[in-house]
Amino acid sequence: GQQLNQSPQSMFIQEGEDVSMNCTSSSIFNTWLWYKQEPGEGPVLLIALYKAGELTSNGRLTAQFGITRKDSFLNISASIPSDVGIYFCAGAIQGAQKLVFGQGTRLTINP
Amino acid sequence: NAGVTQTPKFQVLKTGQSMTLQCAQDMNHNSMYWYRQDPGMGLRLIYYSASEGTTDKGEVPNGYNVSRLNKREFSLRLESAAPSQTSVYFCASSGETGKYYSNQPQHFGDGTRLSIL
Numbered sequence: 358g359q360q361l362n363q364s365p366q367s368m369f370i371q372e373g374e375d376v377s378m379n380c381t382s383s384s385i386f387n388t389w390l391w392y393k394q395e396p397g398e399g400p401v402l403l404i405a406l407y408k409a410g411e412l413t414s415n416g417r418l419t420a421q422f423g424i425t426r427k428d429s430f431l432n433i434s435a436s437i438p439s440d441v442g443i444y445f446c447a448g449a450i451q452g453a454q455k456l457v458f459g460q461g462t463r464l465t466i467n468p
Numbered sequence: 469n470a471g472v473t474q475t476p477k478f479q480v481l482k483t484g485q486s487m488t489l490q491c492a493q494d495m496n497h498n499s500m501y502w503y504r505q506d507p508g509m510g511l512r513l514i515y516y517s518a519s520e521g522t523t524d525k526g527e528v529p530n531g532y533n534v535s536r537l538n539k540r541e542f543s544l545r546l547e548s549a550a551p552s553q554t555s556v557y558f559c560a561s562s563g564e565t566g567k568y569y570s571n572q573p574q575h576f577g578d579g580t581r582l583s584i585l
Contacts, residue, residue, distance in 0.1 A: 363510075390574070399472070399558050399576030400511070445510060455526065458510040 363446050363459030371467050376433040378462045380446035388449040389429035390456070391420050395442045403444075404431070433464075441466050470494050474559050474577035481549045481584045489544040489580050491559030497575070498563030500542035501526075502534060504555040505579070511558065517542055519563075549584045556581050 363380045370376060380389070388407055392400035404415050406422035406429060413420055417434045429448070433440055446459040475490045493500065498519045503511040503526075513526030517536040531553060533545045542561075546553060559577045 361510075366508075397578070399560075399578050401576070402574045405574075447511075455513055455516065458512075460508060460510045 361446060361448055361457055361459040363462055365462060366460065367463040367465070369465045369467065370436060372436060372438060374436055376436055376440070376464060377430065378444060379428060379430045380448070380459045381428045382448060382457075383427070384448075384450070385426040386448035386450060386457075387426070389420070389422050390447040390449075391418075391429070391431050392445045392447065393442045394445065394461075400445055436464075436466055438466055438468060440464060472559055472561055472575050472577035474557075474580050476580060477578070478581045479583070481546075481582065483550060483584060485549050485584075487546050487549060487582070489546075489557055489559075489582075490541070491543065491577060492541045493559075493561040493575070494540065495561060495575060496539070497561035498539070499561060500536065501560045501562075502532075502542070502544045503558045503560065504528065504553075505558060506555050514544065514557075551584050554582060554584045 361380050361382050390405050391403045393403050394400040403418055404413050404420040409422055409426050410424050411422040420431045422429055429446055443461045443463050445461045447456040449456050472493045481487055501516040502514040505511050512528050514528055514532050515526050515534040517523045520539045523534050523536055535543045557580045562574050
C-alpha cells in the first residue's frame, strides 16, 4: 500500500529557530495536507496544497507541494513555545476517499 | 460550534468485552471516518463512510464494525475487545457540499482513549 515517510521523527530546538520537516512518498499524490496535534486533542488542519509547485503560507508556517508530486515540505519560522506538538503530513490521490498519513514529527522547543 | 464530538473520552475494557464508540458531527458533512493512532504509527484508517448509507473498509478493519446511523452519526463497534486494540481512536468528517476536493478528512474529534486489559 501507499506509504509516507516523514522526517525527522523528532526535533529539539531553541525558541526563535526556524523549523523544516518533509514528507516523501513512492506514489504520486494530488493533495498534500499538513496537520498539527497537541496532547489530548485531535489533529487540526494547518495547510492544504492542491497543485504541484504550490507554496502556501499560514502565518509563520509555509508549506510546499513538491514538483514531482511525491513530496511536501513544511517550514515554521521564528518558532515560539506554542508551536510544540506533533506535525503530520497526509496525502491523497484525486478522487480517492482516503488519506495516507505520515508517522509524524514531534517538535519540542526549549525556551 | 462543536464540530466532531466523540464519546466516551476514556474507556477501560477487559479482553472479550464489547463496546461502541460514538461520533457525531454538526457540519453537515457527507463523509465520516474512523482512525486509530498508535505510537510511531501515525493515523491508520479503520473504516469510512463516503455518504449516508455506505461504509467501506480502510487499512486496518479487522476486529471492528461500523454503522452510519444517519448523516450526523458514525459509530465504531468492537465486538470482542483484544489488547492489540488498545489505542486512541479518532473520528473525522469532511465533504462540505460545493467545495472542490471536498473529500479529504479535515475535521477531527478529540479522540477516545481505549485501554484493553
